[in-house]
Amino acid sequence: MTSQKTPIAPPKLGEPYLLTPGPLTTAYETKEAMLRDWGSWDGDFRAMTAEMRTRLLDMLGPGKEEFDCVPMQGSGTFAVEAMLGSLTARDSKILVLANGAYGQRSAKTLAYLGRDHVVLDKGDYLPPRGDEVAQILADDPAITHVVAIHCETSSGILNPVGEISDAVYAAGRKLLIDSMSAFGAIELRPSEVRFEALVSSANKCIEGVPGFGFVLARKSELEAAKGNCQSLSLDVHDQWAHMEKTGQWRFTPPTHAVAAFLTALRAHEAEGGVAGRGGRYTANRDTLVAGMRDIGLETLLQDRWLSPIIVTFFCPDDPKFSFDRFYDLMKAKNFIIYPGKLTIVDSFRVGCIGQMDEHVMRQVVEATRETLNEMGVTNAAPPEIAIKERAKLAA
Numbered sequence: 001m002t003s004q005k006t007p008i009a010p011p012k013l014g015e016p017y018l019l020t021p022g023p024l025t026t027a028y029e030t031k032e033a034m035l036r037d038w039g040s041w042d043g044d045f046r047a048m049t050a051e052m053r054t055r056l057l058d059m060l061g062p063g064k065e066e067f068d069c070v071p072m073q074g075s076g077t078f079a080v081e082a083m084l085g086s087l088t089a090r091d092s093k094i095l096v097l098a099n100g101a102y103g104q105r106s107a108k109t110l111a112y113l114g115r116d117h118v119v120l121d122k123g124d125y126l127p128p129r130g131d132e133v134a135q136i137l138a139d140d141p142a143i144t145h146v147v148a149i150h151c152e153t154s155s156g157i158l159n160p161v162g163e164i165s166d167a168v169y170a171a172g173r174k175l176l177i178d179s180m181s182a183f184g185a186i187e188l189r190p191s192e193v194r195f196e197a198l199v200s201s202a203n204k205c206i207e208g209v210p211g212f213g214f215v216l217a218r219k220s221e222l223e224a225a226k227g228n229c230q231s232l233s234l235d236v237h238d239q240w241a242h243m244e245k246t247g248q249w250r251f252t253p254p255t256h257a258v259a260a261f262l263t264a265l266r267a268h269e270a271e272g273g274v275a276g277r278g279g280r281y282t283a284n285r286d287t288l289v290a291g292m293r294d295i296g297l298e299t300l301l302q303d304r305w306l307s308p309i310i311v312t313f314f315c316p317d318d319p320k321f322s323f324d325r326f327y328d329l330m331k332a333k334n335f336i337i338y339p340g341k342l343t344i345v346d347s348f349r350v351g352c353i354g355q356m357d358e359h360v361m362r363q364v365v366e367a368t369r370e371t372l373n374e375m376g377v378t379n380a381a382p383p384e385i386a387i388k389e390r391a392k393l394a395a
């Protein structure tokens, strides 16, 4: 159950709810924190950066002493690129575990960086499993690193990072995790799941505004990273070394976004940290999924693979259904949803993260029901091919 006793206040100023996995609906206090200016060099802002780094490290739990936090300007992808380019050597070979758009993006990033890599491509959503990873690593001793996506936001699947990590370290290789859409809501403790670094950003489960990402990496890896990166602005080692020495970011920091993030981090702690935040999102998902299934809509994934971050639903097979019209009618009811990313069947996605609770999710379900009625959709069931597709993934 949620630790939130009173319902979350709806967005002021009549804003729609963003049922999207970042940018997302933020608290009024988080937006309000941006109503002043900070000098990037000034001690007040340096203290804000220091508090932010400490709070992020604290979320790792036991073992956090071996890690440090390096914030990087830009959207999440910039931080992923910074991690990949800085924490692998130029002669590294990287195995990318892909089951969706973000895994593909990591592979593309490595191609841009000119890093040797191979991709285990599981298609739209099937999870990469530990035994497959073990086999690939056994067959290719040149592989030095593995990149895994924690929650693959393009389908909403929660990938099995525990078994992946076991396979990676049993083979003596290193794991880098894109935990962009999961960090802060799903526990990822180095004492339980070993990894060298993870990356996330301000506008996901911590519920800040967009503007920067951050890399949480072992200090040993940060130290060894000198000279790896061929990009100045994305060099994690250089940003880290500079920040350690001066308390400052190397180049203009997103001051207002950092101020908002600090407010969001304090609210995250007040909600009960990762467990509290994850509890609310789980209740959001459960309310959403139960309500949508009651309408006749079906999820892409069986329950054990559903993340509490975002859920993919198959579009109804009914010819009266069109996603564009569905989107517009939902928006007219103040809900912004997300198109799907599956290549084989039409789908849409609904995010469970941001300043929303199960009361809001019930409204989302009611808005969906009304919208389908308005469209004249009498049967929300997906086409046969969708069910066949889903059967590929064992529960």
Ligand SMILES: *Cc1c(COP(=O)(O)O)cnc(C)c1O
Pocket: 021, 022, 075, 076, 077, 078, 080, 102, 149, 151, 152, 153, 178, 179, 180, 181, 201
């Ligand atoms: C959001 C996200 C990213 C980064 O996307 P940006 O649009 O660059 O912020 C990377 N990986 C995953 C899994 C994500 O959910």
